[in-house]
Amino acid sequence: MSTTVVETWTEEPLVRYVAQASARIVVVMTPAGQVLAQHGFTRAVDLMGASALGAAIMASSTALAQQVGETGFGALYHSGQKHGIHLAACQTPRGTLVVLTVFGKETSIGLVQLFHEEFVTALQRAAPVDQERKPILAADFESELNKSLTSLFRR
Amino acid sequence: MNTERLGRSLDRISRVRGVRGSMFVAADDGIMVAQLLMEGVNGRAVAAFAASLARKVSGAAAATGGGKVRFIQMAAEGGTLLVAQAPPELLVVAVADAGINVGLARLEMMRAAEAAAA
Numbered sequence: 497m498s499t500t501v502v503e504t505w506t507e508e509p510l511v512r513y514v515a516q517a518s519a520r521i522v523v524v525m526t527p528a529g530q531v532l533a534q535h536g537f538t539r540a541v542d543l544m545g546a547s548a549l550g551a552a553i554m555a556s557s558t559a560l561a562q563q564v565g566e567t568g569f570g571a572l573y574h575s576g577q578k579h580g581i582h583l584a585a586c587q588t589p590r591g592t593l594v595v596l597t598v599f600g601k602e603t604s605i606g607l608v609q610l611f612h613e614e615f616v617t618a619l620q621r622a623a624p625v626d627q628e629r630k631p632i633l634a635a636d637f638e639s640e641l642n643k644s645l646t647s648l649f650r651r
Numbered sequence: 652m653n654t655e656r657l658g659r660s661l662d663r664i665s666r667v668r669g670v671r672g673s674m675f676v677a678a679d680d681g682i683m684v685a686q687l688l689m690e691g692v693n694g695r696a697v698a699a700f701a702a703s704l705a706r707k708v709s710g711a712a713a714a715t716g717g718g719k720v721r722f723i724q725m726a727a728e729g730g731t732l733l734v735a736q737a738p739p740e741l742l743v744v745a746v747a748d749a750g751i752n753v754g755l756a757r758l759e760m761m762r763a764a765e766a767a768a769a
Contacts, residue, residue, distance in 0.1 A: 575680075604706075606681025606699030 500648040501533035503590075509618035510535060517611040520579070521598035523547055524619075527554060527585070531644055532593065540645045550583055550596040558585075571612075573605055582608050586616040588623040654685060660763035661687040664743070667759055669751035671730070675767060676702050676742040684741065692746055701734050701744040722761070724753055733757065737764035 499514065501507045506524055514522055514535045521536035523543065529551035537543040553572065561569045571584035582597040582605065595615065599608055657675050664673040665687050672688035674697070681702030688694050709720045723734040731751055735743040743760045 604679065604681035604699065604702055606676075606695070606702055609682075610696055610699045 498538070499533070499535040502644050502647040503532045505622045505624060506533040506619065509615055509622055512618065513611055513615035516614070517597065517599065517608045518603035519597050519599045519608065521546070521596070523550060523596040525551060525594050525596070527551060527592050527594055530640070531648060534648060536598070537648075540649050543648065544645075546596065550594060553583060554585060554594050571609070575605070580605055580608070582612065584612060586619065588620050589625040590623045593619065656766055657685040657763075658687070660743075660759075660766050661685060664745055664756065664759045664763060667745075667747075667752065667756045669748040670756060671746045671748065672697070673743070673745040673760075673763075674698060675737070675763075676744050678702055678705060678736075678740055678742050688746075697732070697744060697746055701732060701742060704732070705734050705736070705742055722757055724757075733760060735760040735764045737767040739768075741767050743767070 499507065499511055501510065510522060510524060510533050513519065519535070522534065523531060523537075523546055524533040525531045525547045529547045531543060531547050534543055537546070557572060558568050561567070568585065571582060573583075574581040578600060580599050582599070583594065585592055585594050595612065597608055597612065661673045661675070664670060672686065672692040672694065674686035674688065674694060675684040676682065676698040677684055679702075681699040683694055683698045686694050704725065705720070705723060708723050712718060712720045719736070721736055723732075725732040726749065728749065730749055731747045731753070733745040733747065733753065733756055735757070737743050741764075743763045745756055745760060747756060
């Protein structure tokens with residue numbers, strides 16, 4: 497399984513997180529679903545689907561939280577027969593990021609939560625403070641997407 | 652099983668000299684269910700690592716024909732980690748000083764495991 501990144505500052509924290517938490521899949525993305533780094537995917541189409549779904553879950557859960565008077569939620573955890581899914585947002589100098597983690601029975605949600613906290617701290621430290629992320633305009637969307645996919649899958 | 656009974660069990664374990672903290676941990680998830688910890692003990696980390704340790708030791712025991720693991724003692728330079736299985740879903744975990752009376756702690760932990768299972 498390979499780790500690929502669009503923004504190089506995410507690589508070291510991601511590699512460490514994957515190793516420590518024994519995660520099978522990790523996607524670091526913006527709340528809009530733009531992927532910054534990933535581990536575990538080999539096909540672009542799978543990554544695009546996962547990031548879009550993760551971003552959508554995040555958006556709908558945040559909207560639900562706001563309806564009950566919360567500003568957001570801490571993290572979401574789904575437990576399956578073979579896999580667990582952990583989805584959480586974090587604040588960095590580069591803006592809000594969403595981390596999707598998929599893990600198997602070789603680890604546990606306790607370990608994932610524990611190392612996720614360290615991962616967030618590492619991302620916050622590594623993020624460049626002088627480059628604020630610009631919003632992606634509809635006109636640039638396709639070219640930005642293609643650029644990200646090229647970086648991630650070397651195509 | 653109720654939280655009051657779990658709390659009483661943890662209280663008994665914590666009375667053993669040298670115990671810095673004790674907790675019930677969900678075995679599959681590595682998350683604390685109930686805890687009684689001294690200040691400075693990172694309960695979340697202990698719970699996650701204890702569950703991981705229990706899973707790995709159980710796997711090793713099964714692979715070598717050792718059967719079910721009931722109790723694990725990990726002695727380190729800075730302290731001792733004790734883990735007792737409380738079937739079907741829990742672990743009783745204690746963090747203690749290196750020189751703890753393991754026999755006494757084990758007795759209380761096995762009692763706690765039985766109480767949790769009852």
